[in-house]
Amino acid sequence: MNVPNQQTFRDAMACVGAAVNIITTDGPAGQAGFTASAVCSVTDSPPTLLVCLNRGASVWPTFSENRTLCVNTLCAGQEPLSNLFGGKTPMAERFAAASWQTGETGCPRLEEALASFDCRISQVVSVGTHDIMFCDIVSITRHPAPQGLVWFDRGYHALLRPAC
Ligand SMILES: NC(=O)c1ccc[n+]([C@@H]2O[C@H](COP(=O)([O-])OP(=O)(O)OC[C@H]3O[C@@H](n4cnc5c(N)ncnc54)[C@H](O)[C@@H]3O)[C@@H](O)[C@H]2O)c1
Numbered sequence: 001m002n003v004p005n006q007q008t009f010r011d012a013m014a015c016v017g018a019a020v021n022i023i024t025t026d027g028p029a030g031q032a033g034f035t036a037s038a039v040c041s042v043t044d045s046p047p048t049l050l051v052c053l054n055r056g057a058s059v060w061p062t063f064s065e066n067r068t069l070c071v072n073t074l075c076a077g078q079e080p081l082s083n084l085f086g087g088k089t090p091m092a093e094r095f096a097a098a099s100w101q102t103g104e105t106g107c108p109r110l111e112e113a114l115a116s117f118d119c120r121i122s123q124v125v126s127v128g129t130h131d132i133m134f135c136d137i138v139s140i141t142r143h144p145a146p147q148g149l150v151w152f153d154r155g156y157h158a159l160l161r162p163a164c
């Protein structure tokens with residue numbers, strides 16, 4: 001069997017467009033957040049998302065202990081915020097760059113995100129370098145921004161949507 005190597009996999013995955021999200025948490029282990037494109041709907045009954053987090057990330061212990069998170073889906077114009085949460089920037093600097101509300105779980109909810117999903121982590125499955133966090137949705141907030149944002153071909157692209 002000819003298993004594709006890491007570069008072949010990444011080059012192919014670069015063609016798979018995905019929404020850009022900032023995943024936040026707060027709780028006994030403190031506040032943390034990171035940018036994620038590996039976010040997916042699992043089932044609507046009960047409403048469940050999955051989020052993949054590299055166990056090597058500095059934020060991993062915080063999410064692992066808090067067991068809560070908020071998925072904040074970004075709109076066009078929020079690319080600088082995505083870069084801040086996707087780099088090596090100190091945590092206080094990441095959060096200082098935007099306005100936040102506190103969700104029901106205590107997690108920071110990004111004002112003006114296209115959609116925010118406030119969640120409790122129900123299960124964690126480790127596969128290779130990543131943890132797959134299955135998330136029960138506690139509440140949802142939406143904002144009528146006119147353009148979505150996708151990560152495609154190693155860059156950001158705005159998506160115009162019809163009025164909703
Ligand atoms: N799922 C992830 O962990 C993930 C996803 C996107 C980007 N990133 C981070 O952002 C950097 C830049 O990404 P890029 O898209 O500009 O170029 P890239 O060539 O590093 O990645 C291309 C694509 O491969 C996938 N990918 C990258 N790293 C991965 C990983 N460790 N595990 C699983 N899938 C992975 C993603 O779909 C990504 O868009 C990556 O090197 C990585 O550090 C991580």
Ligand SMILES: Cc1cc2c(cc1C)N(C[C@H](O)[C@H](O)[C@H](O)COP(=O)(O)O)c1[nH]c(=O)[nH]c(=O)c1N2
Nearest residue numbers: 034035036037038052053054057058085086087088
């Ligand atoms: C567009 C985009 C998309 C993703 C990422 C980056 C960017 C720019 N990163 C990387 C992740 O954001 C980064 O490793 C974290 O910020 C943790 O970094 P620190 O270790 O805290 O500096 C990322 N990491 C991860 O574990 N799962 C993911 O789905 C993604 N997706």
